[in-house]
Amino acid sequence: MASVFVIxxxxxMPMEWYSREMGSEFNWxxxxxxxxxxxxxxxxxxxxxxxxxxxxxxNEFFGWETASWLAxxxxxxxxxxxxxxxxxxxxxxHIRNGECxxxxxxxxxxxxxxxxxxxxxxxxxxxAQYVDEKLL
Numbered sequence: 001m002a003s004v005f006v007i008x009x010x011x012x013m014p015m016e017w018y019s020r021e022m023g024s025e026f027n028w029x030x031x032x033x034x035x036x037x038x039x040x041x042x043x044x045x046x047x048x049x050x051x052x053x054x055x056x057x058x059n060e061f062f063g064w065e066t067a068s069w070l071a072x073x074x075x076x077x078x079x080x081x082x083x084x085x086x087x088x089x090x091x092x093x094h095i096r097n098g099e100c101x102x103x104x105x106x107x108x109x110x111x112x113x114x115x116x117x118x119x120x121x122x123x124x125x126x127x128a129q130y131v132d133e134k135l136l
Contacts, residue, residue: 001084002128003055003062004135005069008077014044014051021072052135058082062091066100069093081131083124090127092119 011017015037019026026039036043041057055061062082069080073095083090088109094102094116102116106124114121121127 001058001086002131002136003058003060003082004052004131005061005072005078005080006050006052006135007073008050008079010049011046011051011076014046018042018044018053021074054136058084064093066093066103069095070098070100073098079135081127081135083128083131085128088124090121090124092121092127092130 007014015026015028018039028037028039028044030036031038031043034043036045038044041055042060043054043056045052045054061080064080069078072078075098076095077097078093078095080091080093082092087107089107090105092102092104093100100115102118103113104116104121104127105111105113106127109124119126119130121130
């Protein structure tokens with residue numbers, strides 16, 4: 001199971017950005033085992049060309065409306081993915097240039113939203129595979 005969103009491109013001070021966007025001042029802590037900073041169950045990982053925020057509780061980002069993801073992206077490219085093997089559910093949102101280019105949501109095996117074409121998904125397991133291979 002996973003819940004993660006990735007901001008593509010170089011980002012200045014991502015921890016401060018996250019705190020500001022979430023509307024609170026957070027005290028980031030360093031987890032020696034995960035080798036990452038975190039706030040509660042949300043861990044940050046910085047790469048050269050992206051920053052990811054992974055929610056180990058799977059509750060922070062689940063169920064957000066597309067409009068909320070658009071607002072959070074703020075003109076940046078953002079990819080969000082979530083899946084749950086227990087409930088056979090998944091969510092995938094891809095924002096680029098201020099537009100949602102892919103919105104796919106399936107809950108309990110039933111597709112709720114399927115807008116956009118790429119990447120192509122045939123069910124929650126396709127989203128799970130994408131998240132595990134490309135986002136985590």
